[in-house]
Amino acid sequence: MHITPFGAAGEVTGSAYLVATELGQVLIDFGMFQGDAEDDARNIVPHTLHAPDLNAVILTHGHLDHCGRLPLLIRRGFKGRIHATSATRDMAELILMDAARIMESDFARKQRKAQKKGINVNRQDLPLYDSNDAERTIECFSETPYETYVEVAPGMTMRLFEAGHMLGSTSVELTVTEQERTVTIVFSGDLGPRGLPYLQDAVTPPKADIVVLESTYGDRDHRPLSETVDEFAGIVKEAIAERGVILIPSFAIGRSQQVMYHLAQLIREDVIPRVPIYLDSPMAIEASNIYARHPELFDAEASALAQGGQLLHDLANVRPLATADESKHLNDVPGPFIVIAGSGMCTAGRILHHLRRRISDPSAHVIIVGYQAHGTLGRRLVDGHAEVGILGDRLPVRARIHTLGGFSAHAGQTDLLDWLAPLTASQPQILLTHGEDEARIVLQSRIEERFGLTSFLPTYREHLTI
Ligand SMILES: [Zn+2]
Known part of the structure; x- marks a missing residue:
């Protein structure tokens, strides 16, 4: 049994975690890297990820840094379902179609420029995907209600829990069975702060052997x-x-x-x-x-x-x-x-x-x-x-x-620790992701102080054996 982060390890964009057993493979999120040209170049399907072998994708929420690479998977032969709440499907549709249109119009502009000069456009200027790919991606969605068991791959069952971060956002509880051994992995997804308007507060799943926790603001609390x-x-x-x-x-x-x-x-x-x-x-x-x-x-x-x-x-x-x-x-x-x-x-x-x-x-x-x-x-x-x-x-x-610095859709340090608290009784392994190293190192020491638990800081493409 393995977990491999294909993004958001020591950084806040490109969320993607592969869970693989002998029986099946499931990807949690497949988001876009956002930032400079170097980040753009990482917006690919890594060669160790075989899209046709994936049984399913679970999408925690609709932000581009969580769903933005999904159309690339479809292009590479992914045939499974993308499980998400109905609101996440709607948000992902809005965001992916917008991203595709921006890439299409950027490309058209570069093409016109190149034509004027009588040259070909650079390969790296080609759009990652187009509206048609984005539409095909949306057709793969299976709408899943909160707190309902769904079998997503042989030996893998999931439930989604409210994450309080954006409309439809979720944490994922994934129960994985291989050779008579069952492990419960909880992915926090992006967690909201308590009391965000409109949204319900995040709900912690009941138990976990492994917790993959976001740490965007692991080093500080927001102003109230x-x-x-x-x-x-x-x-x-x-x-x-x-x-x-x-x-x-x-x-x-x-x-x-x-x-x-x-x-x-x-x-x-x-x-x-x-x-x-x-x-x-x-x-x-x-x-x-x-x-x-x-x-x-x-x-x-x-x-x-x-x-x-x-x-x-x-x-x-x-x-x-x-x-x-x-x-x-x-x-x-x-x-x-x-x-x-x-x-x-x-x-x-x-x-x-x-x-x-x-x-x-x-x-x-x-x-x-x-x-x-x-x-x-x-x-x-x-x-x-x-x-x-x-x-x-x-x-x-x-x-x-x-x-005004106090509006944030991410939990600050105290809210992260409070969300984690109910899961600590069973002494889970904790992996800190979706945060710069500065933030996750501070959160690591707070978790040690408050719960006496060691947490790990996985790196990009690290093959973690469970
Ligand atoms: Zn987000």
Whole structure:
């Protein structure tokens, strides 16, 4: 019996773990590596992974770093099923189709450039896969309810548990039998922090011989969400009182819906008046529709608000902008109003033209609600650059930039340890994955201190015998 990480070992992207016995092989996640060109080059099916021999894939949730390489498996002859919750199937469809379209249009652009020069496009510029591959991938999904046993391969049975990280997200309990020996392996998947809007909190499976635990924020706790929400409320209230325009660059899935949930609460409690809220992202609109289709997954608070129609009432002033023309129309509209638009790090998308229009306006506010990587426009705004380049223009930054660090869809250190606690009674082996070494080394020592258990830090493609 073996486990092999094909990603997310000492890093946070490329999640993929193979579980193999003499009887069968199952892959948990097959995500994309994200980052620089070196990471892009790792987006392959490793030669030791034979797609036609795989019995099944279990997908923990729809983020690209967990599902992004699945179409490559289909291309390489995978014939099994992809087991996931219904919401994860919907999210994966949205994300994979979007990824395929971006790769197709990037390739078309490079092809046009090459044609002009009379040369061929480079091999590494070919898209990893296209929309057709993504569609074929979605057809392989088998929708699986939470906490239901499903046989996924000879001698392997799984159950999915709520992970509280994104709509439909799961942890996986995999029971593996080989030669009269049965081992229960629990994969945490990405775990959410307690109390995330809409979502139910993560549920720890009942027992494990081996735990594969994520460690993204294994070295720290986040600022409490309530403090961040209070700060957010103060900024929005003041900006509206000054009749300013508020721009919120946001990831389309998860964060946009969270921001709207907090705005709904502020409106309900009369903290802010009913100003127009423009949801200016086709992908965020589609993601919100997926939320609306899955009220059964909501936590008690969101469920009560949704059932009574209160949430719809609070958000009656949200206007989804489907087309780019509608979006550009806002250039001539005076404040106060709120725009939620992508991309989350201001690297592309409609947020760019809003920023170009408003960044030099002292009455405008930009609220940063997500992580901003080095080298992005979002990061330059956070770092307080006096002037920035946007869509070819150099513009002075006169709008007020607010950075809120406390919104996160990942559990901090304490939530990770609390999730693990019920499993420690049976003294399982613990493998720490999905975290930079810095984070997982700190988590390793906390686990030792609190539970007296040693945990292991597996490396990429390490062949771990169970
Ligand atoms: Zn995730």
